[in-house]
Amino acid sequence: MTGAAKGIIAILLVAVGVLAFMLWRGQPATEPVGGSNPLDQREALLLNPEQHHHILEEMRGLLTAVALIQQARTSDDWAAIAEAAKGQGTKRGQIPPAGMRQAQPPAFRQMGQGMRGQFDAMADAAEAKNGEAVDTALTAALGACMGCHETYRVQLAR
Numbered sequence: 532m533t534g535a536a537k538g539i540i541a542i543l544l545v546a547v548g549v550l551a552f553m554l555w556r557g558q559p560a561t562e563p564v565g566g567s568n569p570l571d572q573r574e575a576l577l578l579n580p581e582q583h584h585h586i587l588e589e590m591r592g593l594l595t596a597v598a599l600i601q602q603a604r605t606s607d608d609w610a611a612i613a614e615a616a617k618g619q620g621t622k623r624g625q626i627p628p629a630g631m632r633q634a635q636p637p638a639f640r641q642m643g644q645g646m647r648g649q650f651d652a653m654a655d656a657a658e659a660k661n662g663e664a665v666d667t668a669l670t671a672a673l674g675a676c677m678g679c680h681e682t683y684r685v686q687l688a689r
């Protein structure tokens with residue numbers, strides 16, 4: 532083999548190596564486990580089992596709180612409204628599982644934070660015995676539920 536041929540082979544080998552490295556780096560850190568329904572075109576949040584369980588548990592808590600608030604509003608039980616709303620507000624003091632923040636796209640996080648702010652407003656309104664302001668904040672929070680559910684779904688990742 533001539534020196535020139537050896538040189539070309541060496542350059543090719545390096546190029547293949549660089550390509551392989553780029554492909555490997557391009558792989559997402561997490562991959563979906565199992566398939567998803569192709570009819571569901573929403574953006575997937577890839578979560579580990581702990582994060583997946585946590586987010587759905589939080590969701591069920593939100594639905595319960597909304598039901599409690601609506602129920603309490605029929606008798607204007609301000610203390611019950613304030614308590615349920617505070618439990619879903621920005622100062623609810625719960626610690627998310629590791630990596631939860633990084634797993635959420637910025638727009639998802641913003642929607643979540645906006646909704647938590649509406650629960651703060653609901654609690655303040657209940658403490659001020661202002662039913663109309665409670666309703667306004669509840670309506671805004673429900674708007675955030677709908678907006679987010681239209682856009683995102685969750686999926687287990689490895």
Ligand code: HEC
Nearest residue numbers: 587590591593594639642643646672675676679683684685
């Ligand atoms: C920032 C995004 C976001 C907001 C805001 C949000 N959700 Fe969700 N919620 C989700 C996602 C994502 C899922 C999973 C949907 C899927 O994978 O099909 C979900 C699922 C749920 C579920 C199903 C839980 C289960 O165990 O399967 C309930 C109930 C729910 N949400 C209630 C609510 C209510 C009530 C609100 C508003 C008060 C709300 N969510 C606001 C993102 C959000």
